[in-house]
Amino acid sequence: MTIKRSVLAALVAGGLLVSSGVASAEDISGTIVRTLVLSETTRLVGDVTCTVTGGPCIAFGAPNIVLNLNGFTMTGLADPATGCKRTSIGTYIAISTNGQNNVGVRGPGVVQRFQADGILFMASVRGWVQGVTATTNCMSGIRVNPTSSQISVEGNVSVRNGHAVNPCGGI
Amino acid sequence: MSGDNNLVDSNTAIGNTNGIVVFPAATNSRIRGNIVAGNPPIQQSNIVPSGVGFDIWDQSAPGNTNSFGRNMCLTAMSNPFPAFSRYALPR
Numbered sequence: 001m002t003i004k005r006s007v008l009a010a011l012v013a014g015g016l017l018v019s020s021g022v023a024s025a026e027d028i029s030g031t032i033v034r035t036l037v038l039s040e041t042t043r044l045v046g047d048v049t050c051t052v053t054g055g056p057c058i059a060f061g062a063p064n065i066v067l068n069l070n071g072f073t074m075t076g077l078a079d080p081a082t083g084c085k086r087t088s089i090g091t092y093i094a095i096s097t098n099g100q101n102n103v104g105v106r107g108p109g110v111v112q113r114f115q116a117d118g119i120l121f122m123a124s125v126r127g128w129v130q131g132v133t134a135t136t137n138c139m140s141g142i143r144v145n146p147t148s149s150q151i152s153v154e155g156n157v158s159v160r161n162g163h164a165v166n167p168c169g170g171i
Numbered sequence: 172m173s174g175d176n177n178l179v180d181s182n183t184a185i186g187n188t189n190g191i192v193v194f195p196a197a198t199n200s201r202i203r204g205n206i207v208a209g210n211p212p213i214q215q216s217n218i219v220p221s222g223v224g225f226d227i228w229d230q231s232a233p234g235n236t237n238s239f240g241r242n243m244c245l246t247a248m249s250n251p252f253p254a255f256s257r258y259a260l261p262r
Contacts (some may be wrong), residue, residue, distance in 0.1 A: 121174070140192075143172070144174045144177050145174065146197075149175040150176050150177065152180065153177070154175070154179075156183070157183045158183070158184040158185075158190075159185050161186060161187045162211075164186045165189075167189060167228065167230075168187075168189065169187040169189030169191070169192050169210060169224070169228075170184030170191060170210065171179055171182060
């Protein structure tokens with residue numbers, strides 16, 4: 001009986017806390033403490049708090065998949081007023097396409113308070129982001145880097161992103 | 172926004188340090204039908220008077236064949252704006 005209760009407690013805890021590694025599950029909620037690498041189409045099923053430092057909160061790990069924010073909010077560690085916590089830190093990204101092709105981020109949903117970009121298309125071909133609200137991120141709300149191409153940024157809202165020193169901003 | 176052959180369409184950007192920034196490496200990209208206003212926000216302009224910010228800031232070279240159309244913005248650098256779109260921008 002004790003063992004059964006322990007297993008149940010572990011399963012419940014596992015459902016609330018996404019700790020790390022390659023995501024094999026389709027659903028995400030709770031706190032992310034290490035970069036979560038997606039290997040299949042995934043959705044949020046609750047608000048997410050990211051305590052990841054030194055890398056993106058969520059990174060795509062396979063082509064041809066989608067992250068559905070599903071109406072929920074991803075929140076980083078920066079302060080709500082400026083999103084910067086004094087300065088930008090280029091690796092503290094909410095969502096990175098991480099060099100994967102034909103990947104997408106679908107809203108509605110909010111990405112907020114990250115010390116770098118909200119959504120970064122990094123070395124990707126044929127990506128898209130639709131219907132997302134990016135706010136109070138320290139660099140850009142949504143950014144397409146120079147090695148990405150055929151990226152579609154449509155129907156998003158970008159509010160109060162950017163840092164006074166760098167030429168970042170909404171998109 | 173940078174890279175090649177990208178599309179920025181029907182977005183809303185308000186109160187950022189810059190609204191939409193087209194970086195020098197951007198080529199063959201289309202920026203159209205966006206509402207871009209209040210970038211940077213007035214609070215930031217007052218606090219950091221030397222800060223530079225625009226609704227749309229086109230840093231790309233003239234030959235990079237990026238196109239702009241039907242955007243609504245008030246301030247711009249290296250771009251035919253500022254101008255309000257003559258077209259409706261449904262949201």
